Amino acid sequence: MTPVFAHGSLRLYLLSLLAEQPRHGYELIQALSDRFGGTYIPSAGTIYPxxxxxxxxxxxxxxTDGRKTVYEITAAGRAELLAREGDLDAIETEVTDSVRRLADEVRFGVTEAMKSLRADLASAKRQARDDGAATPPEATNEPGAATRLESNRALHEADLVLNEFRQQLRADLRRSAARSRVPATTVPELRRQLAEVRAGILASLSH
Known part of the structure; x- marks a missing residue:
């Protein structure tokens, strides 16, 4: 972050704050933070020296006031402020400009942070998708997961085969019916053959 006060300006600004009322170190830090809308909070290492x-x-x-050390401006300090009144006005302008600059820096930082976050989320999403494509579910360490996956896949494919068979056979029967070529024995024969197919499939499943 760019410097907030020019060389020597903070010293004079502290005097101006103490001219308003006596303050301890934390109150001076808080007063400065308030003047800058929270965009600048000086450290104790900046204020106390x-x-x-x-x-x-x-x-x-x-x-000393209890456990606090309270600072108060002296007559010499007030004379210093009076003698440098023009400098203090310039510092007030400097503070206004600094607040605007710091606000812009904070705004830019937040914007960049949001862009970075969105980029990280997009990258994580792509990585998860790539990992999912590169690592087949069969590779999972969960016991029986590969077997269940294979079974579900076979069931899905069997459904597709049965639907395809039904659609094709239905189309064939309708074409034959259109030519009056579907004998009465067709349905019993269909039942018999389907029963045989079912029995064979069940036998293979029991092995």
Missing amino acids: RLAKLEEEGLVTKA
Whole structure:
């Protein structure tokens, strides 16, 4: 992410926040985060060294309030702000520009992340499809799975054969009936032969 504050700007901006009211370190971090709409949250390692420097220069003081260290601007600090009022106005403009830039970066990052996610999902889908095509179900380690698959496949093919046989025989009988060539013995003979075929199939299934 590109720098939010130009060199020395954060120091002056912290002074301006302390001019509003005394704050402890976390409150300063939260105030900065609020000013930037959550797009920029400075670390403690960024804030506390600058507060220590401001204290060394006599621009802020600190006091302990329970377990918190509260920083307060001094008269010298207010004089510094007054003397650099023009610089502070420029920093406010800088902050506005930074918020806009950071928002654009976040928006771009989210857009790219969504594109990446969609690409990953599409890739995973293709990989799963390829894996399914490359690895036949017979290769599964589940006990009996290959046998069940083969049995279901045979059953499906048998259904196709029976349907095809029925359609062909029906068409043949209708053509013969159109020429008055279907004798009365046709149906008993059909029953007998079908029964023989069924018995033979059942015998082969019992082996």
